[in-house]
Amino acid sequence: MNEMTHRPSIEAPQLRTLLLTDLCDSTTLVERIGDVQAATLFRDHDRLVLDLQQRWRGRLIDRSDGLLLLFERPIDGLGFALDYVRELREMGDARRLELRARAGLHVGEVLTWRNSDEAVQVGAKPLEVEGLAKPMAARLMAMARPGQILLSAVAEPLAHRAARELGERGQHLLWKSHGRWRFKGVPDGQQIYEVGEPGIAPLRMPPNTPKAWRDLPLWRRPAALAAEAAIIAGIGVGVWFATRPAPAIAFNQRDWVVVADLRNLTGQSVLDDSLEQAFRISLEQSRYVNVLSDLKARDTLARMQLKPDTILDRAIASEIALRDGARAVILPTVAEVGGKVRVSAEIIDPHSQTTVLSEAADGPDLSSALESIDTVTARLREKLGETVKTIERDSKPLPQVTTSNLDALRAYALAQGLYAKRDFAQALELYKQATDLDPQFALSWIGQMRVHNAYVDAPAGVAALRRAQEVRSRLAPREAMYLDAWVARFDEPARATDKWLNLAKLYPDHEAAQSNAAIWTFTDNRFNEAIQFATAALVPQNATPSIDYDTLGRAQLAVGDLPAAAKAFDHAISRGYESSLRRRAVVDASRRDFASAWNYLAKVPLDDRHGFLERTSVAIDQGKWDQARQYASAGFTLAKKAGGLDSRSFLLPLAVAEWGSGNTEAALAHARAAADQALAALKAGAGVTPDAQDDAEVAVAAGLIALRLGDGRVADRVEAELSSDEALASAPSVAEFRSVVKAQKLRIAGKPRDAINELLPHLNGRERYQTRVALYHAYRDAGDVDAAQEQAKWLQARRGQAYVELECSNCLQALNVMDSRITPASA
Structure with missing residues (x-):
């Protein structure tokens, strides 16, 4: 009975965090520095442990060369271990000694009991701890490298989840998985993790020990590897695959x-x-x-x-x-x-x-x-x-490919962030600061070009583009191709689209490549290709899907898929892309739901001059010519104030509105003015201005309108001016419009068959709306009623194309819509 009263009372199993540490090479250290210095060192070490115990609410169970501590929570044990490894290292550095500790952290059930006072007086520990969790923590500690903290699969997620409690340091911790390991006496493999601070943690695979070894698949074990090596050596193939480093994560190309x-x-x-x-x-x-x-x-x-x-x-x-x-x-x-x-x-x-x-x-x-x-x-x-x-x-x-000037690089980085937020003014200032610091910083010149393009300031954009072109060698291959595509827009218009296609094919996941390929194929009336590229751009990783939804909708509208176009524009509008309101309106106008079209146009701000293009065209589509004149005049007033290309191109819808109203002289005056101003702009810029191709299209379109109004002199002058610029005249859209003008001249001269022969080569699935209009007129004048009716049916089926063709910023939209009123019956 007396013996039972002195037997320690074992408490119920408790879930605790166990931390075991070991001071590496402590015996060698004592031999090196001597007993006196060692005693001083270990006294300071004990003060450190006591301080950390109090800081992290730990309970010291045992100590010798190492420590055994219990904690209520894994994050407290991890905090102790991190501080212990770091401060022990600093203590050694101050003494010019290498002091490193290894640590193992585990969470599990333990049994505890208190020893009697008599037992403690003769050397026993006050508290005994036993349970499978203890040898598990010991195995982790024993296999760790110097300075390494290893965690079990039980402790890691609990500590990782609570790492924020460590403050800023918790955000900087490095976490690493070392795979599955097997331990002597433990039936199942265990996942092992490492955690530490940058510059301190080894972040290396622990070595195998007699009591802990990696749980490798059969084919990766030494005997199997030897057999495999013999086979590979025998057949002499597969060496590259055997030596190539395999990713530690399931990663595939283009992920x-x-x-x-x-x-x-x-x-x-x-x-x-x-x-x-x-x-x-x-x-x-x-x-x-x-x-x-x-x-x-x-x-x-x-x-x-x-x-x-x-x-x-x-x-x-x-x-x-x-x-x-x-x-x-x-x-x-x-x-x-x-x-x-x-x-x-x-x-x-x-x-x-x-x-x-x-x-x-x-x-x-x-x-x-x-x-x-x-x-x-x-x-x-x-x-x-x-x-x-x-x-x-x-x-x-x-x-x-960037700059060696870190200040310039920082200015560029800040500019990129502001550009993403559409704070173009501040972004431009920082881009300029970057090129002031390093004038050869090509990426920052491209950044300035993009800002100017966002401002629709084409001259300034081209100036920045030319500076980037001068230092093209300072670009990575992808960015160099991006620059080349923009340069072709002005120097080789006929090749611009192909440049974007090459970039998109070489970098199929580059958002800018796919988006620009979609826009440029759309501009070239390659609508089915535009649908493919816009769809390819609309991946979950796309940062600006609204633009690509808008391009997709325009291409679908052009091929007559009105329900799909409406859906695409709705997606763009829901993402805040207001320009799609105009396009959504013309979807309904194309199917003659004019009430709905006007509802959408009512949402377009009245200070948006481009909204007046659709307002003019929808009024024309309804035969409301006076209303069309008012809208065309209002749009031109805004465009004239803004200056640039729009001040010339907006004269064409005004000419069409006057034409439909019966004011032929006013219509001719506007057409002549548009041609004069466009040709003057081309002459002033020597044909290489940012708007050169658009101005050429404006001039040819003005000549076409004047020709159909009975004045062929404008078209003749435009042709004479353009024929001297081979690069500009051969741009696909300009060349096709020149053929349309030539065909109309032949028809008016009584040669409708020659006009038809001039136009037929352009029927390649990407022809402009006015090409089909000219064919309709030629077949009608030739007396071929069936062929004329076929053209009229095509014009009716592609009313969406009449609205969205992009040449010279929709300058021909009003004329196209007026001609879309042609019906098979009228043939």
Whole structure:
């Protein structure tokens, strides 16, 4: 009975966090520094442990060379381990000693009991802890490398989820999975993880030990590998596949990644935006890896009901990846480690938020950071499955394709962010600041061109384009092709569309390539191709789908698929693209639902001069000529005030409205004025102005209207002027309109058959609306009623094309709509 009263009372099993640590090579350390210094060191060590115990609410169970502690929560155990590893390292550095500890963290049930006071007095521990969780934590600790903190599969998700409680440091932690391991005496394999701080954590696979080894598939075990090697050596094939680094995540060519915000641990603010932008540019050179744009990531943040400036950390970036169909997250970091600048990056599985790959590169100072980024991104691309050959082929060094001036790079990065927010004025200032700092910064010249284009300031846009052209060698291959396509718009109009098609085919997931290919094929009346490219652009990763929905709707409207066009425009409108209101109106006008068309046009602001084009055309479609004149006049007044191309092209709908109203002289006067002004603009710019092709189209269209009104002199003068500019005259739209004018002349001269022969070569499925109108007139004059009726049926079936053909900014829309009123009966 007396024996039972002194037996320790075992408490019920409790779920606790166990942390075991070991001071590496402690015996060797004592021999090296001597007993006296060792005693001083361990006294300071004990003070550190006591302080950390109190800070993290831990209970010390046992200690010798190592520690055994219990915690209520895994995050407290992790906080202790992180501080212990770091401060022990600093303690050693202060003494010029290498002090490293290894640690194992596990969560499980333990049994505890208190020893009697008598037992404690003779050396027993106050509290005993036993249970399977204890040897499990010990196995983790024993297999860890110096400075490494290993976590079990039970502890990792609990600690990871609560990492925010560690404050800012919690956002900078590195997490890495080391796969499945087997432990002696434990029947099932266990997933092992590592966590640590940049520059401190080894982030390396632990070595196998007699009590812990990697749980490899049969084919990867040593005996099997030896057999496989013999087979490979015997047949002499497959060496490349055996040696190629396999991705640690299921990543395929053209999969997407989300780049999280760069963690700048250097305290150098110049790196905040510049290196993040540089990291994106370096990675975006790949044709194997697709990078989700920052604009799309911020759009997804809005859908997550988070602020646009929310930091894309591991958790947030992983959520974005899951929402937008990205396969991986890349988390870049820059830090100062041992007097060097280290650039590192982790590849994170967004499903588990664990690190599956990591790479790092060190440089002597800040100027080496760009080179280090190139090194890191190349290694990441290779580990994701891209071949070394393609990496070398598609990549240029960052200083060559951006700038070596970090201040210029930061200005460019800030400008990119402002451009994405459509703050064009501030973006332009920063783009200019970047080129002031480095005049050879080609990307920033392209940025200025894009801003000027957004402002519809074509001359300034071309000026920036020419500056970019001068330093074309300072662009990555994709951006160089993008520049070439824009240059062709002005220097070789006939080849511009093909340039965009080549870019789209080579980079099928590049949003700008697909969008521009859709727009330019639409401009060339290649409507079915435009539908294909616009559809290809409308992937979940698209940052500006409204523009591509608008292009898709226009192409579908042109081929007569009105329900699909209405749906596409509705998508664009719902995303805030107001220009689609005009196009949505003409869908209903094309099917003669004019009441609905006017309802949509009522939503178009009255200060939007382009809205008056549709108002004029819909009034013409209804035969309301006085109303059409009023709308055409109002639109021209706004266009004249704005100046530029519109001040000339808006004369043509005004001429058509006057024509329909019976005011032939006024109509002729407007047509002549349009031709005069367009030819003057071409002469002033020597045929290479931003609006050269549009001005040529305006001039030919003005000549066509005047010709149909009975004055052939305007058309003759336009032809004489244009024939001297071979490049401009051979642009597909200009060449076709010249044929239409020539055919109308032949018909008026009593040669309708010759007119038909002039027009028939253009019937290739992409012909302009006026080509079919001219054919109708020629067949009618030739007395071929059946053929004339066929043309009239085509004109009726393609009323949508009459409204949306894009030449000279819809300058022929009013004429096309007037001619769409031709019916088979009238033939």
